[in-house]
Amino acid sequence: MSHDHNTEDITTLYEGDQSKLYSGVLNHHKDINSEESKKQVKRIIKIMIYLAIVTSLEVTLGLWDHHMGVFNKGLLNAIFLIMTLLKAYLIVDVFMHLGNEIRNFVMAVLIPLVFLIWAIVAFSAEGHHWLHMNNTRANTIEYKSN
Amino acid sequence: MAQATTAISNPSEAKTLKWGGGHSPFNLSYGKIMMWFFLVTDAFTFGAFLISYGSKRYFTNVWPDPNLVFSGAPLMGHTPLPLVFVSIMTFILILSSVTMVMAVHAGHYMDRAKVTKWLIFTIIGGILFLSCQTWEWTELHGEGAWWGSFLDPTNVSLASLQHFFKPSVAASMTFAQATEATTSFFNFFFTITGFHGMHVLSGVCLLCVALINTVNGTYERRGHYEMIEKIGLYWHFVDLVWVFVFTCFYLI
Numbered sequence: 001m002s003h004d005h006n007t008e009d010i011t012t013l014y015e016g017d018q019s020k021l022y023s024g025v026l027n028h029h030k031d032i033n034s035e036e037s038k039k040q041v042k043r044i045i046k047i048m049i050y051l052a053i054v055t056s057l058e059v060t061l062g063l064w065d066h067h068m069g070v071f072n073k074g075l076l077n078a079i080f081l082i083m084t085l086l087k088a089y090l091i092v093d094v095f096m097h098l099g100n101e102i103r104n105f106v107m108a109v110l111i112p113l114v115f116l117i118w119a120i121v122a123f124s125a126e127g128h129h130w131l132h133m134n135n136t137r138a139n140t141i142e143y144k145s146n
Numbered sequence: 147m148a149q150a151t152t153a154i155s156n157p158s159e160a161k162t163l164k165w166g167g168g169h170s171p172f173n174l175s176y177g178k179i180m181m182w183f184f185l186v187t188d189a190f191t192f193g194a195f196l197i198s199y200g201s202k203r204y205f206t207n208v209w210p211d212p213n214l215v216f217s218g219a220p221l222m223g224h225t226p227l228p229l230v231f232v233s234i235m236t237f238i239l240i241l242s243s244v245t246m247v248m249a250v251h252a253g254h255y256m257d258r259a260k261v262t263k264w265l266i267f268t269i270i271g272g273i274l275f276l277s278c279q280t281w282e283w284t285e286l287h288g289e290g291a292w293w294g295s296f297l298d299p300t301n302v303s304l305a306s307l308q309h310f311f312k313p314s315v316a317a318s319m320t321f322a323q324a325t326e327a328t329t330s331f332f333n334f335f336f337t338i339t340g341f342h343g344m345h346v347l348s349g350v351c352l353l354c355v356a357l358i359n360t361v362n363g364t365y366e367r368r369g370h371y372e373m374i375e376k377i378g379l380y381w382h383f384v385d386l387v388w389v390f391v392f393t394c395f396y397l398i
Contacts, residue, residue, distance in 0.1 A: 019175040019372040032255040040251060048244045052237065059233045062397050066213040066228055077398050084393040088386055095247045095382045105172040109182055116193045123197050127204030135207070 047094045054083050181376045185383045188345075192387050195341065196394050199334040208319045210310040210331045212396050218285050232396050235278045236388065242271025243385040250378040253371025258360060261374060265357045268381065272350040279343050283336070291332045296325050335395060342391055345384045352377045 031037065058080060065071045093099040098106055172179055203209055213228035220231070249264035286292075296302050299321075307324045308316040310331075319327075356377050365371045 019177060019368075019370055022170070022173065022175045022178070022372075029254045029256075032252065032257050032260065037251070037255060041248070044244060044247050044251070048240065051240050055233065055236055055240065058393075058397060059229050062213070062229050080393050080397045084389055087389045091243065091382055091386050091389070095243055095385075096379055102173050105174060105179075105182075108172070109186055112186055113189060113193075116190070116197070119193065119197050120200070123201040124204055127201035130205045131207065134205070 043094065047090050050090055051087055054087050058083050175372065177372065177376055178379070181379050185379065188383065189387075192338075192341070192390070195334075195338050196390060199338065199394060202330050202334065206323070206327045206330065208311060208315050208323045208327045210328055211312045211315075214312070215286075215310050215331075216282070216396060218282075220281055229396060231278070231282065232392065235275055235282075236392050238271055238275050238278065239385050239388050242268050242275065243382055245271060246378050246381045250371075250375050253365070253374040256366065256371065258363065258366055261360050261365075261371060262357065265353055265360060265374075269350055269353050269357065272346055272353065272381075276343060276346055276350070279339065279346075283339075286332070286335075291328075291336075293333055293336055294329065295332065296328045299325070338391060338395070342384070342387055345387070349377070349381050349384050352380065 029037070061071075061076065061079065065073075065076055098109065170176070170179070214226075216232060217226040217228045218224075218231065219227045219234075245264045245267040249261050249268060252260035252264060290296065290302075290306075296307065302325060304319075304321045304324055307328050310328055311319065311324070316324075356373055359365055359373065360371075365373060
């Protein structure tokens with residue numbers, strides 16, 4: 001649970017506007033110069049610096065590879081992928097406040113995306129197989145039926 | 147799990163475990179939940195685009211080198227500067243995401259002046275990003291790249307496509323391979339960055355509406371700045387998609 005929400009008895013506060021419950025009446029933020037507020041701003045700045053560092057690293061690796069060509073391309077792509085997922089995690093967790101939502105909601109958002117993992121595996125394999133078929137002319141072999 | 151076991155062993159207690167209504171089980175308002183679910187569907191759309199791009203790339207023997215395709219930067223003439231300009235674009239979008247989250251933060255504290263300030267910065271960031279993209283598209287269009295270009299053999303020669311490829315690849319590829327790869331590459335590039343650019347443009351429009359409402363005090367009278375949070379979610383998603391587009395098109 002987070003500083004964004006709380007779970008007091010709220011039925012008495014309901015005035016036909018749900019947003020009023022969850023983002024208005026119930027938020028206990030009062031003073032933007034309070035310690036709590038400053039802590040949150042510091043956290044945002046920290047994430048911004050992380051994102052900048054990871055992006056700079058990606059660009060450095062990319063340029064290094066372009067000019068020197070010293071890397072194993074597969075390994076390099078794996079590193080890029082991990083860095084991308086790290087940046088995605090930071091943005092979703094902190095900037096989009098998903099880390100502050102309750103667990104059931106986090107799961108409702110993230111679990112459907114698991115389908116994409118299978119799609120990536122399946123379509124990469126398909127493309128690979130397709131290329132093999134095309135290059136070996138396997139698709140033009142005529143089968144005789146007896 | 148413990149609750150479920152109790153419910154089965156003691157049915158009379160199970161009634162007290164039921165959701166009583168009156169509040170959202172997700173502890174979120176309808177609007178915010180629906181914005182999240184819309185973003186999930188949008189993630190599938192972009193996912194499908196990027197996966198089909200990857201699949202096509204696997205299927206093709208040769209592929210243009212992004213470091214050679216995107217090597218320009220404004221005011222730098224013909225100096226090859228791979229990754230420089232797109233890094234600037236990435237930093238602009240990350241910074242606009244930061245200013246957006248600052249606006250959401252100020253909204254939590256009902257601080258109208260600060261929300262206004264940060265929204266203006268975010269809109270400027272969005273417009274800067276779109277301007278960069280316009281420059282890049284214009285530059286590529288100037289080299290003959292567009293949807294479906296490089297298909298007509300009477301206009302295109304192998305030599306005219308070789309500068310998009312690594313020299314080792316360019317030396318041994320056939321004309322058919324070069325046209326197919328170049329055409330596919332640019333079709334996907336313009337479609338995906340165009341679709342993303344449309345998202346940024348819609349985001350800028352939404353932010354302008356939010357800015358007008360903020361300045362007019364609409365959200366203050368409403369008692370909450372949740373609209374800023376919802377548009378913020380959308381804006382961060384657009385930044386998130388760019389993180390993946392950057393990796394897929396410019397790095398890998």
